[in-house]
Amino acid sequence: MNLQLALDRLTREECIQIVKETENEIDIIEVGTGVIKEYGMAIVREMRDRFPEKKIVADMKTCDAGKHEAHQAFKAGADITTVMAFSSNQTIIDTLDAAKQYGKRVMIDLLEVHSKDRIKELYELGVDLVSLHVGKDKQIEGNFHTDLFSLLEGFDFEVTVAGGINLETLPDIVQKNPDTVIVGSAITKALNPQQVASEMKKLIS
Numbered sequence: 001m002n003l004q005l006a007l008d009r010l011t012r013e014e015c016i017q018i019v020k021e022t023e024n025e026i027d028i029i030e031v032g033t034g035v036i037k038e039y040g041m042a043i044v045r046e047m048r049d050r051f052p053e054k055k056i057v058a059d060m061k062t063c064d065a066g067k068h069e070a071h072q073a074f075k076a077g078a079d080i081t082t083v084m085a086f087s088s089n090q091t092i093i094d095t096l097d098a099a100k101q102y103g104k105r106v107m108i109d110l111l112e113v114h115s116k117d118r119i120k121e122l123y124e125l126g127v128d129l130v131s132l133h134v135g136k137d138k139q140i141e142g143n144f145h146t147d148l149f150s151l152l153e154g155f156d157f158e159v160t161v162a163g164g165i166n167l168e169t170l171p172d173i174v175q176k177n178p179d180t181v182i183v184g185s186a187i188t189k190a191l192n193p194q195q196v197a198s199e200m201k202k203l204i205s
């Protein structure tokens with residue numbers, strides 16, 4: 001099980017500093033949507049250059065112009081780009097095609113998707129990597145809960161999970177055996193990010 005560190009609502013300097021501190025504990029660096037909006041693709045290129053050994057996710061949250069945005073992410077050095085599950089099928093197809101060209105991957109963000117019919121469609125379109133995700137704003141009602149795994153029952157996806165995951169909620173999530181656990185605030189806002197990342201890594205290993 002991988003630990004993916006999500007860099008959200010941080011300055012460029014903070015992103016670099018937190019990754020340096022947690023480098024030995026994390027498997028994947030996620031450059032957050034807001035960080036990309038602030039700094040553009042340059043921040044993805046910079047993380048690629050500074051951390052050449054790490055897998056990088058550009059959390060583009062693409063919902064249209066899929067081909068263009070996927071090319072942007074992959075050209076900047078991302079290994080994975082994110083696309084919203086509610087996007088048109090053409091957007092999904094175009095981003096999957098772009099990923100194939102670069103030998104990279106697309107992660108479909110299932111934020112606010114609750115229908116198994118849509119999951120089936122995505123599967124049939126060739127999607128193989130999805131993210132069960134409770135958004136930042138929705139977390140006011142509760143963080144990621146393991147009930148969400150039922151949406152994917154019967155399908156063979158690589159699964160990531162995200163949404164306010166912390167040291168208290170992680171043990172139950174680990175029982176469900178996702179491929180990757182995405183953690184943002186619980187690490188980036190901690191007094192000691194390295195210590196929290198290290199405890200999390202132990203729990204998932």
Ligand SMILES: O=C(CO)[C@H](O)[C@H](O)COP(=O)(O)O
Pocket residue numbers: 006007008030032059134135136162163164165182183184185186
């Ligand atoms: O994609 C995101 C927000 O849309 C975040 O990266 C993801 O939810 C993880 O961050 P946190 O642990 O703070 O919720």
